[in-house]
Amino acid sequence: MQPTGIVFDVQRFSLHDGPGLRTTVFLKGCPARCLWCHNPESQDPRPxxxxxxxxxxxxxxxxxxxxxxxxxxxxxxxxxxxxxxxxxxxxxxxxxxxxxxxxGRPATVTEVMADVLADRIFFEESAGGVTFSGGEPLMQSEFLVALLRAARDAGLHTAVETCGAVAWRRLRAVAPHADLFLYDLKVFDEERHRAVTGLSGRQVLDNLRALARIHDDVRVRIPVVPGVNDDLDGLRHSARFVAALRGVRHVDLLPYHATGATKFAATGRDYPLIDVAPPSAERMEACAAPFRAVGLEVHIGGDGHECTDRTAAE
Ligand code: SF4
Ligand code: SF4
The missing domain is CATH 3.30.70.20 (Alpha-Beta Plaits)
Structure with missing residues (x-):
């Protein structure tokens, strides 16, 4: 029997989830409860x-x-x-x-790939491919491996976006099947990380360090949320940590926006950052400086798909 997973969205023509034009498949379920979550409907692993x-x-x-x-x-x-x-x-x-x-709907690998391969012409024209996001796609790691294998068999470039808050064995199992990882690093300080995501950040850092040793294309993504994680001291710590990783040379800084607010309301929950405004262009440049100072290539922008509980996933 084919592996089946729970998918909650498929987005075509994405420009921000890896190189070229991409089709992004969103898998349901996430261990984190970030205050600014853009996809709160992704958190519960069930429909x-x-x-x-x-x-x-x-x-x-x-x-x-x-x-x-x-x-x-x-x-x-x-x-x-x-x-x-x-x-x-x-x-x-x-x-x-x-x-x-x-x-959220149950889907087989064949069903998901039929959706994805409908866009093959765009991938070929733009050197794009397929990205698996969430939620946290590694919560469905067996399904994810099956999808990645199928995508590779079809000759597609494959990317996985992860918050890293999963058991290392899951990441290790997925790593050989992904051409690119988009890895969310939200906050360096442990206490702060727990406060704004509901999770310990240690597993996230340990997994990133271990992944960068075995994979040579990992791109770090940092959501910049004013008053939450845009302090320069914290960003300097993150920059030094990332600069020491062999497989990471690029950092994407994603300016906060409040698109999650309507979705929080639709799920029946209050949005905790209702009074927070997006960061200015000047603030984003200031946040980029610590990363540039340690020799990392920084890209400011993106559509904020990074999404990123209270307990780490098994
Ligand atoms: S609210 Fe009632 S009808 Fe709607 S999904 Fe839940 S149990 Fe079913
Ligand atoms: S009461 Fe509102 S939510 Fe319920 S069926 Fe009618 S329109 Fe839809």
Missing amino acids: EVLVSAQRCVGCGACVAACPLGTPEPGRPRSAGERAVCLRCGACVDACPTGARRLV
Whole structure:
């Protein structure tokens, strides 16, 4: 039987997830709970119902269709509704306005690759390929290896975006099958890392060090979130750490933006950074300086796909 995973999105023509034009496949499930998460709907490894209160016309069809009768028309999902939800999708099918949406679907390797290979011509024209992101794709590492093998068999360039908060054995198993790693490094300081991602950063650093020893194309990505991780002292520590890694020469600094806010609302949760504004161009240049000073090539920008719990994944 083919490996099956849970995919929550496939994005075509991406310019920021590796070289050339890329198709990015987003796998569901993430161990981190970053305050600024751009894809909060990716965190739960299971399919999940999102609700747009703005689109709801209060018809009550979802309540009638739900075997539990728990939806509350016109309101964001409550913690109680989320906790008992069977994820059956009956309310979604019944909703006449599209206010309810089921995010995440089981997919086989063949199904995912059929989607990806539809874009082959664009990969060939642009020296692009396929990128597997999330969520944290290594939470589904067996599925991921199967996808990477299939992509390589099809002659595609392969990239994996990871937050690194996974057991080393998972990363080691995936590493030989990926041409490029996009590795998120959020905060160097351990206490701060726990506070803003819900996870210890030690595993992230240890895994990055180990990966850079066995893989020669690892690109570090750092989201720059004002007041959270844009202090120059912390960035200098990160820069010195990265500069000492054999397989890393490039760093992408991704300016914070608040696109996650609407998605937090759709998942029924409050957005913790509601008052934070994106960093200015001058601030981004200042944040780049410590990395340039140690000889790293810095690229400012990107679409912020880096996404990046409370406990490290098994
Ligand atoms: S997915 Fe199923 S159980 Fe969950 S709210 Fe909708 S109908 Fe009810
Ligand atoms: S079925 Fe859709 S539009 Fe009707 S009450 Fe439920 S969420 Fe609102």
